[in-house]
Structure formats: C-alpha cells, structure tokens
Amino acid sequence: MLSSAILFPAVLNGLLTGAVYALVALGLTLIYGVLHIINFAHGALLSAAMFAAFFAFRLLGIDPYVAVFLLAPLFFTFGYALQRFIIGPASHRNDRNMLLVTLGIAVVIENALLYAFRADTRTIDVPYAFETVNFGFTFLAVPRVIGFAAVFVVALALWLIMNCTDIGRAIRAVAKERLGAELVGIDVAHVYAMTFGLGTACVAVAACLLIPNYYVNPSVGNAFVLVAFTIVVLGGMGSVPGALIGALLIGVVESLSGLFLGESLGQVGIFVIFIAVLLVRPNGLFGARA
Amino acid sequence: MKGLAPIVAVIAVLAAVPFIVQSNATLNFLVVSLMVALAGQGWNILGGYAGQYSFGHAAFFGTGAYVTAILQVRYGVNAWVGFAAGIAAGAALGAVIGALAFRSGLRGSYFALVTLAFAEVLRILASVAPITGAGVGTLIKLDLGAQTFQFQSRAVFYWVILGLVGVSLAAARLIERSRLGVWLIAVRENEDAAEALGVNARSVKSLAMVISGAITAAAGCFYAQYFLFVDSGIAYGTWISIEALLTPIIGGVGTVFGPLLGALVVKSLGEGAKLVTGDVPGLDLILYGAVLVLVIWFTPGGLIGGFAQLRKRLMRSATRAAASIQEAGHG
Numbered sequence: 190m191l192s193s194a195i196l197f198p199a200v201l202n203g204l205l206t207g208a209v210y211a212l213v214a215l216g217l218t219l220i221y222g223v224l225h226i227i228n229f230a231h232g233a234l235l236s237a238a239m240f241a242a243f244f245a246f247r248l249l250g251i252d253p254y255v256a257v258f259l260l261a262p263l264f265f266t267f268g269y270a271l272q273r274f275i276i277g278p279a280s281h282r283n284d285r286n287m288l289l290v291t292l293g294i295a296v297v298i299e300n301a302l303l304y305a306f307r308a309d310t311r312t313i314d315v316p317y318a319f320e321t322v323n324f325g326f327t328f329l330a331v332p333r334v335i336g337f338a339a340v341f342v343v344a345l346a347l348w349l350i351m352n353c354t355d356i357g358r359a360i361r362a363v364a365k366e367r368l369g370a371e372l373v374g375i376d377v378a379h380v381y382a383m384t385f386g387l388g389t390a391c392v393a394v395a396a397c398l399l400i401p402n403y404y405v406n407p408s409v410g411n412a413f414v415l416v417a418f419t420i421v422v423l424g425g426m427g428s429v430p431g432a433l434i435g436a437l438l439i440g441v442v443e444s445l446s447g448l449f450l451g452e453s454l455g456q457v458g459i460f461v462i463f464i465a466v467l468l469v470r471p472n473g474l475f476g477a478r479a
Numbered sequence: 480m481k482g483l484a485p486i487v488a489v490i491a492v493l494a495a496v497p498f499i500v501q502s503n504a505t506l507n508f509l510v511v512s513l514m515v516a517l518a519g520q521g522w523n524i525l526g527g528y529a530g531q532y533s534f535g536h537a538a539f540f541g542t543g544a545y546v547t548a549i550l551q552v553r554y555g556v557n558a559w560v561g562f563a564a565g566i567a568a569g570a571a572l573g574a575v576i577g578a579l580a581f582r583s584g585l586r587g588s589y590f591a592l593v594t595l596a597f598a599e600v601l602r603i604l605a606s607v608a609p610i611t612g613a614g615v616g617t618l619i620k621l622d623l624g625a626q627t628f629q630f631q632s633r634a635v636f637y638w639v640i641l642g643l644v645g646v647s648l649a650a651a652r653l654i655e656r657s658r659l660g661v662w663l664i665a666v667r668e669n670e671d672a673a674e675a676l677g678v679n680a681r682s683v684k685s686l687a688m689v690i691s692g693a694i695t696a697a698a699g700c701f702y703a704q705y706f707l708f709v710d711s712g713i714a715y716g717t718w719i720s721i722e723a724l725l726t727p728i729i730g731g732v733g734t735v736f737g738p739l740l741g742a743l744v745v746k747s748l749g750e751g752a753k754l755v756t757g758d759v760p761g762l763d764l765i766l767y768g769a770v771l772v773l774v775i776w777f778t779p780g781g782l783i784g785g786f787a788q789l790r791k792r793l794m795r796s797a798t799r800a801a802a803s804i805q806e807a808g809h810g
Contacts, residue, residue, distance in 0.1 A: 228590040279776035284587055285532050286775050303761035377748030415599060418592055460600040467593045468583045
C-alpha cells in the first residue's frame, strides 16, 4: 500500500499544480461570467504568452518574474483589442458566432506559432529552476511555491478591481443585467473588452509563472485549457471562488490519479469528472443560477 | 421528389470528373474534399438545422474509422459489413451523447464543451487501449478487391465517396422538407417557444444527433478504408472537429449544399496556400481560422447566404434600372 510519505507530497504537489490551473481558469471564468461564452482562444493565448515569456528571457535576459509586469499589461491590451475590434464586431452579438470566432482566433494563433517556431519544444534555464524549499516533511520546487503564492495575489487583485473600482462595478453590472447596464449609460462593448483584457492578462501571469519549470511549444496551452474548462464547470461558470477551489481540487485529483493510474490515464480521470459534472450538475458545485 | 433534381444534377456532373481528370493528385484532393464534405454534412444536420454547435465531431469520425478498421483487422469481418457497423456505431454514439447532454439540458457553450470533452476522452482512451493498437495505431492489410473494399484506382474511391455525399445531400434535403426539419429549425430559432408549441425539443435534438453521428461516422469509415491506417491523433484529432464545422459554416450553415461548397472552397484554399509557400506546417490552418472569422463577420449565412444576398441586391438594382428606363420611355 502507499504510505502517507508518498501520498502527502502527492497531495501537496497537486495543490501547487492546481494553483497554476487556477490562474488559467480565473481568466476563463471571468470572461464567461460577463460575456456568457467560453473563450476557446484561451489556450492559444496561453501558448502565445509562454512564447513571449520564453523570448523575453532568451533574447532580452528578462527574468520571468520580472517579465510578468511587462507581459500582463501587454496581453491586457492585446485581449482588449481582440474583443473590441475583432470578436465583438465579427460575432454580431450572437453567442454561437462568438464561440466560433474565438475558435477561429485560436486556430490562427496556434498555427501562427507553429509556422513561426515549428513544433519544437523549448525550455529556459533559470538558476533557481531546481532549487527547493525544505518544509521539514517534504521538499517543494521554488518556482511552484512562488506560483502558488502568486495565484492568491492575483485573485486578491482581481477581487479589488471587481469590488473597489468603477470599471469593476460596471463589469458586475453588465454580468448581471446587460440591457439594464446599457440603459444607465454603461458602454457594454468597452466592458466586454475590459473583461476580455483582464482574462488575457491572467493568462500572461500564468505563462510567466509556468515557464521557469515547464516547456513551451505551439500547442502547450491546450492541455491547460482543457483542464481549465473542467475547473470552470466544476466551480460553476462565472464563479471566481469556485474556480479557485475547483482548481486546487482538480490539481489534487490529477496528482493522485497520476499516482494510481499512470500519466495518460490520469488525464482521463479529469475528463470523466468533467463529463460527470456537466451531466449531473451543469451549474457546478458552487454555481447558484439555474 | 421535388428538390432532389439539383442534387442529382450536381452529383452527375461531379461523377464525370474522373473521365476528364486523370491526375492522381487531383483525384486524391477531390476524394479528401468530399470526405470532409460528408463529415461536414453530419455536423450541419445537428449544428445547421438544429442549432446545436458541436466542437467535437471527431468523436463520430474516429468511432467510424476505428470500428471499420478493428472489425476487419481483429475479427476478420468483411470490409463492407465493417463499414456499415462503423456507421451504426456512430449513430449509437450520437444516441448516447445526445441522451446524456440533452437530458441535462446543455446548450450553447456547455454543449460545445461536452462534445469536445467526449472527443478528447475517446482520443486519450484510443491512444492507450490495446484494442486500438494504442500509440501505434491500426493498419488494415493491403488486399485489393471489391470484396475487401480496396481499389487500385482512385476513381472508384472517388465514386464511392461521391455516392455517400449524394446520399447525405438527399438526406439533408428530405429532412429539410419533412416535419422533422421544421421542428429542428423551430428548436434552433427559439427552443422555449418551440416547446410551448408542443415540439419535444429533447427527442428532436437527439434524433438529429443520431443522424449527424451516422453521417460523420461514414466519413470516418471511408477514411479508414481509403488510407488503410487509423491512429488516435488522426481519428479523434481536433483537425476533423474543426473541418467538420468549418465546411458548413463557410459554405452556408443550415443549407443542403453548404458543406459540399464549403469543403471544396476550404480545401482549395489549403492547397493554394501550399502551392504558394511550399509545405510549411500551419499555414493552411492559419487561413482556415482567418476565413472562419471573416465569413462569420461579413456573410453570416456563408457563401450560399452571400450569393443570395448579392442576387437580391442585383435583382433590386435591375428592377430599379428597368423602372427608370420605362419612365424615360414614357417621358
């Protein structure tokens, strides 16, 4: 039988993985909460951000943890422009069209990356990649611990934006009642684009936290996003605390099922949960609305 | 029956192509295009008519391909029987996914996600299960003959897939003209209103999914028979999920000829891109993605919708011109 000496670190590692998933899922759930569509371009944007972080380090020597302060605003702007000038006008306010447009953008970005950088898998060497922190009972990799802490910083920042700023109030107003918000003079197209920008900025942060001890290739984002879909559905689409808890849960499930079933079947475990949740409780564990 | 005549005419014209074109490369291109058109027609029944956008039609394509291949290779079943079994398996899978998804009332984003998830689960399972040949894939032994459904000549395969496309076109037309078609469109336009008028939305959508699954699976069966090789990345890969929805949307979503037109246009674009830049990975897909966004942006009805709009506009200006000439004559 597996002793707690193996089980406990596996759970902890799962929590650390879950934290990075949470960042990807936060962006996704934020966009769903306001625009009421799943952003199928999320994974491609994550791949793009990881390439950006990769080249920032390789070509300019910028440490990923510094690059985050450049890439987050950059990707915020990119996301804003994408929604404001492409997704919004192209989809004629039809949800089905919006899904397809994000899918089309995903295909373009992913294959543009493939075209530019080929399918090669790349990694960067930061001096601290293999450093560990000794917690007494187990060792944990430094980049993963930093990632874990950063997620809570990002979640707090998002919470502050949502609750203490005008744009946050506007976003929440549009999420609750689009027509009403429009009637009181809120620029809905602007709010949509701001939300999309914030979601994309989350992805940029996730990319910078991932790159020190992960690889990058043109389709790397997809693996994360499929997991993020599961998390978002599990936590209730549009719910931020749901996404956080769901992400940590999924991280642990993946780590444990990887331990018991092996790497590739561990992924099936996630999808089985995904389908089960979709079918049994489509509103998620924490979703309120019917 | 009325409405079938244009289909017969189009198929007859296309059937003559192998007598004019001898090049194997061109025939191969047409065979693949028609195969994608068939997969797209399957998507179109569910997405175009019933308004349920699936992002995972690879689930049906792959199931058709694997069932055909595995029955022949592992159980020695006749190829034609295997082909039919593949189609039946696609229909059965459609019934299962439909029953599960529609029972929970999944729509829009949720439906897109659940279909995507099914395709992914099947892909991962196929990449590890021993019966599918796991990572190696399944190879059908080369054994030419009508009985083994393997032909030396590309032209015969071309006629086979053309025949299947013809059947799918006729099926789409018959559905469109039947009560089922009206119900599907009612559900697409406003599900709650359709239910209020007594349409059983759940069973209508489920039926559409069964038909859709069977048609897309037929494309998968043909793939296995034509290339004699199936693996998880091909059969359940994202490429076919994307092409299956791309072709009807570009050609004209919810129209009989949309998928066929879309497939020919999309595949020509891809080939054209390859001719210009050589075989660089990714370029054809960049084009597909861009065309998808542009079509939704500027002609939401696809090419067929675009033509109709253009014709209306031309007719209007023609009548206006005629009226002004008449006026000039009177004056």
